[in-house]
Amino acid sequence: MTGAIGNSRPRPGALQGVRVVELARDPIAFAGKLLGDMGADVILVEPPGGDPARRYPPFADDEPGEDRSLYWWHYHTSKRGVVIDLDDEAGRDRFRALIATADVLLEAEPRQRLETLGIDYDDLQSIRSDLVHVAVTPYGRADPKSDLPFTDLTLMAAGGPPWSCGYDDHSLPPVRGPLQGFHIACHFAVMSTLTALLHRAISGTGQFIDVSMTAAGNVTTEGASYNWLIARNTVQRQTGRHASVNPSVETQQLCADGRYANTGVGPRQAKGFAALDKWLKELGLFAELPEAVFLELGAQHEGPLDISKIGEDDEITAIFGASRAALRLIASKLSAQEFFVGCQRAGLTAGAVNAPEEAFEDEHFKSHGFQVPVFHEDLGRDVVYPGAPIRLPECPWAISRRAPKLGEHDDEVFAELALQVDGGR
Amino acid sequence: MADALSSFRICDFTGILAGAGATKWLAGFGAEVIRIEDPVNEGRWDILRGRQPWVDERRGINLGGAFNNHNVGKLGITLNLRTEKAREILERLVAVSDVVTENFSKGVMERWGFGYERLKAIKPDIIYVSNCGFGHTGPYSEFKSFGPVVQAISGLTFTSGLPDQPPAGWGYSYMDHTGAYYHAMAILLALIHRHRTGEGQWVDLSCTDAALTLHGPALLDWTVNGRPTRREGRPHANRNFWPPMAPHGIYPSQGDDDWVAIACRNQDDWERLCDVVDEDWCRDPQFADAPSRHASQDGLDEHLSAWTAERTKFAIQALLRDAGVPVSAVLKPGERIDVDPSTGAFGLWPTVTHPEIGEIRVDGQPVHFSETDWHYERSGPCLGEHNEQVLTELLGFTSEEVASFQEEGVL
Numbered sequence: 027m028t029g030a031i032g033n034s035r036p037r038p039g040a041l042q043g044v045r046v047v048e049l050a051r052d053p054i055a056f057a058g059k060l061l062g063d064m065g066a067d068v069i070l071v072e073p074p075g076g077d078p079a080r081r082y083p084p085f086a087d088d089e090p091g092e093d094r095s096l097y098w099w100h101y102h103t104s105k106r107g108v109v110i111d112l113d114d115e116a117g118r119d120r121f122r123a124l125i126a127t128a129d130v131l132l133e134a135e136p137r138q139r140l141e142t143l144g145i146d147y148d149d150l151q152s153i154r155s156d157l158v159h160v161a162v163t164p165y166g167r168a169d170p171k172s173d174l175p176f177t178d179l180t181l182m183a184a185g186g187p188p189w190s191c192g193y194d195d196h197s198l199p200p201v202r203g204p205l206q207g208f209h210i211a212c213h214f215a216v217m218s219t220l221t222a223l224l225h226r227a228i229s230g231t232g233q234f235i236d237v238s239m240t241a242a243g244n245v246t247t248e249g250a251s252y253n254w255l256i257a258r259n260t261v262q263r264q265t266g267r268h269a270s271v272n273p274s275v276e277t278q279q280l281c282a283d284g285r286y287a288n289t290g291v292g293p294r295q296a297k298g299f300a301a302l303d304k305w306l307k308e309l310g311l312f313a314e315l316p317e318a319v320f321l322e323l324g325a326q327h328e329g330p331l332d333i334s335k336i337g338e339d340d341e342i343t344a345i346f347g348a349s350r351a352a353l354r355l356i357a358s359k360l361s362a363q364e365f366f367v368g369c370q371r372a373g374l375t376a377g378a379v380n381a382p383e384e385a386f387e388d389e390h391f392k393s394h395g396f397q398v399p400v401f402h403e404d405l406g407r408d409v410v411y412p413g414a415p416i417r418l419p420e421c422p423w424a425i426s427r428r429a430p431k432l433g434e435h436d437d438e439v440f441a442e443l444a445l446q447v448d449g450g451r
Numbered sequence: 452m453a454d455a456l457s458s459f460r461i462c463d464f465t466g467i468l469a470g471a472g473a474t475k476w477l478a479g480f481g482a483e484v485i486r487i488e489d490p491v492n493e494g495r496w497d498i499l500r501g502r503q504p505w506v507d508e509r510r511g512i513n514l515g516g517a518f519n520n521h522n523v524g525k526l527g528i529t530l531n532l533r534t535e536k537a538r539e540i541l542e543r544l545v546a547v548s549d550v551v552t553e554n555f556s557k558g559v560m561e562r563w564g565f566g567y568e569r570l571k572a573i574k575p576d577i578i579y580v581s582n583c584g585f586g587h588t589g590p591y592s593e594f595k596s597f598g599p600v601v602q603a604i605s606g607l608t609f610t611s612g613l614p615d616q617p618p619a620g621w622g623y624s625y626m627d628h629t630g631a632y633y634h635a636m637a638i639l640l641a642l643i644h645r646h647r648t649g650e651g652q653w654v655d656l657s658c659t660d661a662a663l664t665l666h667g668p669a670l671l672d673w674t675v676n677g678r679p680t681r682r683e684g685r686p687h688a689n690r691n692f693w694p695p696m697a698p699h700g701i702y703p704s705q706g707d708d709d710w711v712a713i714a715c716r717n718q719d720d721w722e723r724l725c726d727v728v729d730e731d732w733c734r735d736p737q738f739a740d741a742p743s744r745h746a747s748q749d750g751l752d753e754h755l756s757a758w759t760a761e762r763t764k765f766a767i768q769a770l771l772r773d774a775g776v777p778v779s780a781v782l783k784p785g786e787r788i789d790v791d792p793s794t795g796a797f798g799l800w801p802t803v804t805h806p807e808i809g810e811i812r813v814d815g816q817p818v819h820f821s822e823t824d825w826h827y828e829r830s831g832p833c834l835g836e837h838n839e840q841v842l843t844e845l846l847g848f849t850s851e852e853v854a855s856f857q858e859e860g861v862l
């Protein structure tokens with residue numbers, strides 16, 4: 027192992043000793059990264075010439091070039107890279123030798139490709155009987171629709187998330203959260219891998235796991251699915267807030283600094299109305315809001331205020347109306363960050379709409395060690411990466427190495443397999 | 452078929468979706484998940500408990516459809532932890548559990564006297580996974596959150612939008628679903644570690660940190676190139692920049708709020724699209740190759756929108772599928788659940804039988820395991836439904852004791 031590249035682990039990760047063979051394909055790259063950063067020995071198998079994602083922008087210092095893709099850097103941390111030509115018999119032999127040492131095969135190959143090549147689960151089981159084979163396809167291995175061409179966008183459209191996302195103005199199109207179609211599928215690939223590894227640790231048996239990317243989207247839509255399943259109702263998209271069967275009030279407010287805030291659900295209990303009332307007065311804004319007197323009424327209310335009585339009960343309607351107006355007024359007078367912190371200090375659940383880099387530079391996340399320097403020996407400098415999604419104190423997440431160059435670990439890995447490097451390229 | 456996780460017991464204080472979704476996954480694979488609710492307010496800390504959607508005109512604490520959806524496969528007990536007796540019962544339950552997990556705000560468990568040190572004293576190899584939204588350390592640790600707040604703070608609301616518009620954000624709690632996925636991963640990783648070393652641990656999950664890892668290369672573009680995502684012309688969420696694709700978007704079609712997603716990955720896709728569309732603009736030199744199409748994407752989208760607007764989304768989908776171009780109608784809930792045969796064929800919407808609601812369909816899991824597949828037969832628990840079963844069979848109390856706990860307001 028060339029341990030000098032990247033960071034050394036303070037302690038072994040949770041997946042220490044687990045070998046994952048990943049057949050390089052864009053949709054599953056994130057799953058391999060998650061497993062690698064959790065401590066698995068991920069061996070990324072690329073075809074001769076390399077995976078196309080090596081050439082995706084953005085590029086380091088905006089200079090396109092070999093090993094300069096930030097997309098590649100991001101999605102392939104903590105992996106070793108080898109080149110194997112699966113279309114060639116010698117390459118397949120080498121792949122089988124690798125599988126003989128593997129715990130997990132992670133792949134998103136076209137539905138019938140591995141079977142045609144004689145290296146699908148049934149074939150590989152005779153080489154590694156307790157293999158966990160995770161296959162990720164658009165609609166699952168059994169569905170011919172998996173053979174259709176797709177991108178993150180078309181998977182999302184078919185899976186359901188965009189229907190719920192967009193604007194009150196329905197002449198504007200539904201909106202896709204970029205990258206998340208692949209990410210959702212990767213989350214299920216990882217949960218499946220971990221579940222199967224735990225089962226294998228107890229029972230000694232491996233298995234084949236069929237992950238459907240569109241099904242993953244379908245069960246990641248919250249109310250859109252269950253409102254239909256339960257009541258055959260269709261939610262409608264709304265700007266910056268939950269799609270809903272009946273229109274709901276706006277929760278997104280432009281702040282004094284030109285950024286937006288999410289005003290959240292607002293107070294429900296007397297304590298919350300009292301805090302809002304106090305804050306409004308402290309800011310000298312009480313006089314600007316005639317209905318603010320209803321906040322005092324809310325502050326005197328006994329027990330939780332029943333939000334479902336809005337529209338039925340005049341007093342409750344007025345109290346909730348006043349709290350929404352007060353939150354919007356305050357937001358319009360403060361920066362988004364001041365509004366967020368002020369609300370939360372008053373016990374009200376609200377947020378600032380940050381751009382990703384604004385969150386990344388925020389002291390809160392920095393204090394978690396979220397900014398992680400990784401040494402790139404080829405550039406002679408540290409590059410700062412986003413950090414851990416999960417911090418496990420006894421078996422920490424870590425980026426153990428930068429993304430591999432094409433075939434960077436051929437010698438090392440094939441030597442481990444006691445094979446000759448010129449054998450099956 | 453065997454269950455993958457049947458040897459594990461989860462003492463489960465989680466709820467709503469960010470927590471409940473995690474233990475739903477574990478329950479589907481056979482873990483014994485015992486969900487604990489507060490009898491005093493009928494479990495309403497979970498804002499989905501006893502709330503719409505409803506199956507019919509009936510209303511009631513056990514009839515909430517969303518609660519049922521997120522809690523299938525779990526047992527449910529009530530414990531009023533304001534009482535000493537309930538704390539004793541909890542102590543017994545912790546002693547026979549592998550995992551204790553919750554998504555309260557910071558300090559709730561500590562105030563009951565069940566912080567990690569105490570849990571560890573009761574059961575030395577206990578795994579404790581908490582998600583208080585922002586994590587238990589740092590300036591925001593006391594702050595409370597729901598999905599939309601996590602999405603706003605982490606940048607996911609911002610990146611989901613169109614230029615010159617406010618953020619569209621996510622029309623649902625994407626980070627409650629996804630927080631639950633990371634919560635499940637945390638539990639599974641800690642169980643794997645315990646299996647190897649015998650060691651438990653406290654995983655202080657911060658759903659917002661997890662959200663901040665979902666920006667792909669955008670943060671490297673910031674740290675390496677100094678390029679912010681808050682800039683002119685961005686976000687442009689329906690376009691693709693990594694790698695560049697053009698055309699790439701969600702286009703209007705005939706019908707009631709009907710839309711279709713089309714993506715050309717490369718020159719071949721573009722030529723196949725042109726064969727189908729076959730209008731003059733397809734041959735305009737400004738669209739001849741990928742870089743020029745990318746440079747004139749606004750104009751390109753206008754032409755393509757005019758073409759799509761004259762057809763139905765399913766007609767466009769059929770034409771472009773035949774041609775081999777990536778395409779999908781933007782499916783409405785009813786279309787993907789009951790019209791598209793794929794989800795039903797995959798078994799994605801299992802039916803459970805709820806003691807009060809009756810038969811009801813729920814979200815399944817988008818995976819199948821050849822040896823130990825998930826399954827849901829049991830509905831979400833009614834409030835305190837398994838008090839008697841769990842306290843007598845598992846914790847060794849007598850039925851008489853359980854009855855008196857009930858009377859004394861312990862359960």
Ligand SMILES: CC(C)(COP(=O)(O)OP(=O)(O)OC[C@H]1O[C@@H](n2cnc3c(N)ncnc32)[C@H](O)[C@@H]1OP(=O)(O)O)[C@@H](O)C(=O)NCCC(=O)NCCS
Pocket residue numbers: 375466467468469470487488489490496530531532533554555556557559562582583584594595596597598627
């Ligand atoms: C969701 C959230 C905003 C709700 O806020 P909240 O209603 O004020 O609830 P908290 O978690 O702060 O507190 C729960 C209260 O219920 C009480 N409670 C819960 N179960 C109880 C039981 N079985 N017996 C007695 N009391 C109980 C707790 O003691 C606590 O009261 P206390 O503060 O007086 O001790 C908050 O729990 C949170 O931020 N969670 C973390 C992030 C998250 O998961 N959000 C939800 C996404 S779906």
